[in-house]
Amino acid sequence: MSGLVVIGASYAGIQAVLSARDAGYCETISVISDETWLPYQRPPLSKEFLLGRQNEAALTLRNSAFFTSRKIDLLLGIRATEIDRDAQRVLLSDRATLTFGKLLIATGSCARRLSAPGADLDGVCYLRSMDDAIELRSRLQEAAEIVIVGGGFIGLEVAASASQLGKRVTLIESGPRLLMRAVSPIVSEFLLAMHRKHGVDVRLGENLVSIEGRNGKVVSVNCGQTCRIGADLVVVGIGGLANSRIAEAAQLLCRDGIVVDDCAQTSDPRIYAAGDCTIHDNVFAEGWLRLESVQHAQDQGKAAGLAIAGRSSPYVSVPRFWSDQYASKLQIAGISAGFDAHAVRGSIEEGKFSLFYYKGGRLVAVDSLDRSGDQMAARKLLAGRLTPSPEQVADPSFDFRSLMGLASETNAS
Amino acid sequence: MHVKFVQPDGAAAALAMESGASVMITAVRNGIRGIDGECGGCLDCATCHVYVEESQYGNIPAPTADELELLGTITGLRRPNSRLSCQIKAPLAIDTLVVHIPESQA
Numbered sequence: 220m221s222g223l224v225v226i227g228a229s230y231a232g233i234q235a236v237l238s239a240r241d242a243g244y245c246e247t248i249s250v251i252s253d254e255t256w257l258p259y260q261r262p263p264l265s266k267e268f269l270l271g272r273q274n275e276a277a278l279t280l281r282n283s284a285f286f287t288s289r290k291i292d293l294l295l296g297i298r299a300t301e302i303d304r305d306a307q308r309v310l311l312s313d314r315a316t317l318t319f320g321k322l323l324i325a326t327g328s329c330a331r332r333l334s335a336p337g338a339d340l341d342g343v344c345y346l347r348s349m350d351d352a353i354e355l356r357s358r359l360q361e362a363a364e365i366v367i368v369g370g371g372f373i374g375l376e377v378a379a380s381a382s383q384l385g386k387r388v389t390l391i392e393s394g395p396r397l398l399m400r401a402v403s404p405i406v407s408e409f410l411l412a413m414h415r416k417h418g419v420d421v422r423l424g425e426n427l428v429s430i431e432g433r434n435g436k437v438v439s440v441n442c443g444q445t446c447r448i449g450a451d452l453v454v455v456g457i458g459g460l461a462n463s464r465i466a467e468a469a470q471l472l473c474r475d476g477i478v479v480d481d482c483a484q485t486s487d488p489r490i491y492a493a494g495d496c497t498i499h500d501n502v503f504a505e506g507w508l509r510l511e512s513v514q515h516a517q518d519q520g521k522a523a524g525l526a527i528a529g530r531s532s533p534y535v536s537v538p539r540f541w542s543d544q545y546a547s548k549l550q551i552a553g554i555s556a557g558f559d560a561h562a563v564r565g566s567i568e569e570g571k572f573s574l575f576y577y578k579g580g581r582l583v584a585v586d587s588l589d590r591s592g593d594q595m596a597a598r599k600l601l602a603g604r605l606t607p608s609p610e611q612v613a614d615p616s617f618d619f620r621s622l623m624g625l626a627s628e629t630n631a632s
Numbered sequence: 633m634h635v636k637f638v639q640p641d642g643a644a645a646a647l648a649m650e651s652g653a654s655v656m657i658t659a660v661r662n663g664i665r666g667i668d669g670e671c672g673g674c675l676d677c678a679t680c681h682v683y684v685e686e687s688q689y690g691n692i693p694a695p696t697a698d699e700l701e702l703l704g705t706i707t708g709l710r711r712p713n714s715r716l717s718c719q720i721k722a723p724l725a726i727d728t729l730v731v732h733i734p735e736s737q738a
């Protein structure tokens with residue numbers, strides 16, 4: 220049996236088939252997507268798209284010319300329902316089957332659902348796909364009072380977009396600070412001040428108890444005895460879950476995600492997995508990690524594609540993420556969790572700074588606000604396991620390239 | 633308007649650019665080799681580096697400070713006509729913009 224079948228046509232799946240083809244893989248390739256859209260850019264859904272600055276067509280990432288140029292069959296609007304490993308075939312929602320020599324699972328993640336009473340009322344929304352975003356965009360137009368549940372990336376970006384649209388926005392977060400799992404308290408503080416300055420009513424340490432409705436529609440969010448917040452739209456952003464059910468059912472090794480090695484191979488050597496749906500042993504995190512970022516999906520997809528083409532090149536990229544809120548860009552490189560010292564470059568007051576985090580004397584991560592030059596340097600430092608001293612970080616005239624042996628490179632600037 | 637992509641080996645392809653679309657997304661969407669555009673155009677990756685045809689360089693809007701900062705970090709060879717193609721958007725006052733693709737991206 221031959222040929223490659225890919226489940227999921229987003230960043231990981233598409234990068235994998237592109238890398239496989241460009242590395243010389245010449246067997247048939249079929250990519251299945253349960254969405255009806257051509258592959259599209261997901262990050263703008265919570266930003267430019269909600270603001271009405273980019274429409275559906277502008278988000279297209281790959282068009283039919285792309286699929287023709289790489290001889291790839293794209294099947295839209297079809298769901299893979301089961302993987303039959305013994306027969307090496309995938310069962311599809313239209314009752315057809317596809318046999319495979321190799322299989323890639325790139326099914327991404329889905330929004331964690333709220334379980335509180337009232338969670339199924341009309342006006343409780345999630346944001347993950349283009350269809351979700353289209354619905355949210357139209358509901359936002361009508362809504363006056365919006366409550367956002369969760370102070371993670373999606374919650375904060377939707378809060379920024381909704382408040383820029385002139386809406387009254389309240390954000391409730393059960394933890395003591397914003398973006399708790401991703402950034403340090405200093406960055407959390409900065410973001411909190413930024414959102415409050417833009418009029419978002421951010422309430423930390425607030426637990427949602429129930430959502431109240433009238434005639435089936437949301438009217439308020441109840442946070443226990445302390446408060447009830449009026450709402451005609453509730454947007455829930457309380458994290459994502461790996462779409463790994465199809466892999467679990469096929470008895471592939473899974474643990475909050477499909478377990479893969481550094482070449483994106485699962486516990487079955489004919490089956491690969493990449494992107495949001497996987498969990499891998501990450502050198503920078505010094506442990507198992509499930510990442511949700513475009514960089515990870517693309518780089519792990521690339522590792523899968525190369526391995527499928529017989530040109531294995533392990534995935535060892537520095538984890539990266541970005542988030543746009545209002546006019547500010549937050550960029551993250553590395554994993555700062557557990558840091559024991561830090562140094563600042565730039566000015567926190569002016570909103571243009573980078574924080575360099577150290578653990579046991581070694582640089583482990585850098586968060587930047589509107590300092591993309593620092594961020595590019597940081598990725599190279601982290602990839603090369605180079606550690607600038609806190610004094611070098613704080614010295615604006617210090618050029619990190621001197622640590623990388625690149626200082627003499629011709630770079631007209 | 634159109635954009636013509638010239639590969640390092642001289643092979644060329646011209647594509648129509650939709651209004652509002654960048655040179656980068658036009659390349660990525662259509663599967664042009666050599667422009668990765670990993671970040672989707674938010675100045676986070678510098679994998680969309682191109683050389684703009686020298687005679688046309690002055691006829692397109694100049695790079696912003698943010699683009700220049702990122703251009704300063706690319707590992708490939710930077711030239712005076714280097715641009716990040718995600719920042720060049722239609723419409724332009726040129727019929728066919730010509731961009732040359734570098735040997736490799738950051």
Ligand SMILES: Cc1cc2nc3c(=O)[nH]c(=O)nc-3n(C[C@H](O)[C@H](O)[C@H](O)COP(=O)(O)OP(=O)(O)OC[C@H]3O[C@@H](n4cnc5c(N)ncnc54)[C@H](O)[C@@H]3O)c2cc1C
Binds near residue numbers: 543
């Ligand atoms: C609103 C929003 C904003 C974001 N902003 C950023 C950002 O600023 N920066 C950043 O780095 N990351 C951001 N992310 C995260 C980033 O988009 C994801 O990490 C990335 O899309 C993961 O790519 P993927 O290919 O692994 O999976 P996905 O993009 O989730 O795609 C998986 C695809 O598989 C399909 N699928 C699932 N199961 C099946 C099946 N059984 N059969 C057929 N098809 C199936 C799904 O419908 C989907 O189309 C954002 C995400 C969202 C939702």
Ligand code: FES
Binds near residue numbers: 656669677
């Ligand atoms: S596409 Fe990332 S900087 Fe241009």
